[in-house]
Amino acid sequence: MTAHHILARRCWIFDLDGTLTLPVHDFAAIRSALGMTESDADILQFLASLPAAEAAARHARLIEIEYELAAKTAAAPGAGRLLDQLLRRDARVGILTRNTREIALHTLGQIGLKGYFTSDAILGREEAAPKPHPEGIEKLLAAWGSAPDETVMVGDYLFDLQVGRAAGTATIHVDRSGAFRWPELADLAVATLEELAVALAHAVPMPSL
Ligand SMILES: [Mg+2]
Numbered sequence: 001m002t003a004h005h006i007l008a009r010r011c012w013i014f015d016l017d018g019t020l021t022l023p024v025h026d027f028a029a030i031r032s033a034l035g036m037t038e039s040d041a042d043i044l045q046f047l048a049s050l051p052a053a054e055a056a057a058r059h060a061r062l063i064e065i066e067y068e069l070a071a072k073t074a075a076a077p078g079a080g081r082l083l084d085q086l087l088r089r090d091a092r093v094g095i096l097t098r099n100t101r102e103i104a105l106h107t108l109g110q111i112g113l114k115g116y117f118t119s120d121a122i123l124g125r126e127e128a129a130p131k132p133h134p135e136g137i138e139k140l141l142a143a144w145g146s147a148p149d150e151t152v153m154v155g156d157y158l159f160d161l162q163v164g165r166a167a168g169t170a171t172i173h174v175d176r177s178g179a180f181r182w183p184e185l186a187d188l189a190v191a192t193l194e195e196l197a198v199a200l201a202h203a204v205p206m207p208s209l
Helices: 002-007 027-033 043-050 052-072 080-086 099-110 135-144 158-167 195-203
Strands: 011-012 092-096 149-156 169-173 189-190
Touching: 002 169, 002 189, 002 195, 011 080, 011 135, 011 189, 027 043, 027 135, 027 169, 052 195, 080 195, 092 135, 135 149, 135 158, 158 169, 169 195, 189 195
Parallel strands: 011 092, 011 149, 149 169, 169 189
Antiparallel strands: none
């Protein structure tokens, strides 16, 4: 798959936190605030493993933390430019996040990117099984009448690349650090969305179906 072939695709699904936003999530601090002892365990799986009342209390705390973080973040450099270009070429754009849709909408409003997305193209942890499960991508593509081979999944973390692989889309890893820890899972790797926007400006879109 060439970079050009990836960039020419018409359906773009983005991770939100740390991809469209500047990263502010300190996941180790979040885990400890939720009483988790394992440093790299999956937060949503941990909550799902607790008795209902305890899970509800800690989930409420998680939501508080997520709102605090939303207040601190900003749009990632190049995000608006990239989304402008995508919409100008009639691409479909959506968001698949392990956050909630409500917090995602709040965050997008906060960072000035809300106008690019319809609310039904934003799937959170209550609309689909969390990444890396492919259900979220499958639901967006079913709603759009589109196929995985017309689609790109863009994200900053392992789950974003894994979910793209699981759903059969192309994957783009955005990693400010330049470390690119999962090269086998990324079809394209960029340091910023600005870099992606520049590359996209040179790619001819696929013809509409
Ligand atoms: Mg992320």
